[in-house]
Amino acid sequence: MLISDVFQSSVVDIVLEAFAGDNDYDAITEILPKKNEDLVSEQFRTSFLSNVSSLMNGGSAILSAFEIALIENSLDQGWAPSSPTKLYHCKDDDLVPELATESSYNFFKSANGNVEMEIIESIPGSPQFTHETCPALLSPVMWFDNFLQP
Numbered sequence: 001m002l003i004s005d006v007f008q009s010s011v012v013d014i015v016l017e018a019f020a021g022d023n024d025y026d027a028i029t030e031i032l033p034k035k036n037e038d039l040v041s042e043q044f045r046t047s048f049l050s051n052v053s054s055l056m057n058g059g060s061a062i063l064s065a066f067e068i069a070l071i072e073n074s075l076d077q078g079w080a081p082s083s084p085t086k087l088y089h090c091k092d093d094d095l096v097p098e099l100a101t102e103s104s105y106n107f108f109k110s111a112n113g114n115v116e117m118e119i120i121e122s123i124p125g126s127p128q129f130t131h132e133t134c135p136a137l138l139s140p141v142m143w144f145d146n147f148l149q150p
Contacts, residue, residue: 001064006044015039035095049099056103074103080111086143087117090134 007015011033018031033039051061052071063071085108089101098119105117120136122128129135 001066006041006066007039008041011039036097049097052103053099056106080108081115082112083114084147085115086140087115088120088134088136088139089117090120090122090129090131090136092122092128093131093134095131 003015004012014031014033018028023031036045048067048070051063051067054061087101087105087108089096089098091098101117101119105115108115118136118139120129120134120139127133
């Protein structure tokens with residue numbers, strides 16, 4: 001698989017610059033586009049998500065070494081939280097696919113069962129809750145407050 005198979009042709013040089021070894025995390029996140037659709041090619045994104053969905057549903061998929069590395073380095077591979085955990089996701093998030101939250105939830109649930117998930121719907125007739133405008137920011141505060149009550 002070539003780098004041009006994964007990333008938009010307009011950002012290949014930017015990706016190579018970002019990961020040339022001279023940049024820390026903050027610099028890399030500043031350099032790279034913020035939205036997945038501006039960074040990853042539509043063909044790769046569609047194919048990868050389809051393959052992951054197939055695997056999650058008991059099917060099969062032929063994966064490249066890069067796709068295998070993405071899965072192996074996923075947040076929900078090889079560990080599970082040992083304390084109560086709640087995942088929040090805005091349904092209309094334009095950066096993090098809902099499938100990512102659902103996948104983590106399912107893995108954590110199977111690993112220890114002490115996890116909850118809340119999908120936050122946009123309000124009909126109002127602008128959609130995007131990654132930047134999702135009101136989930138305060139939801140964990142209210143959830144943690146449940147543990148502080150006597």
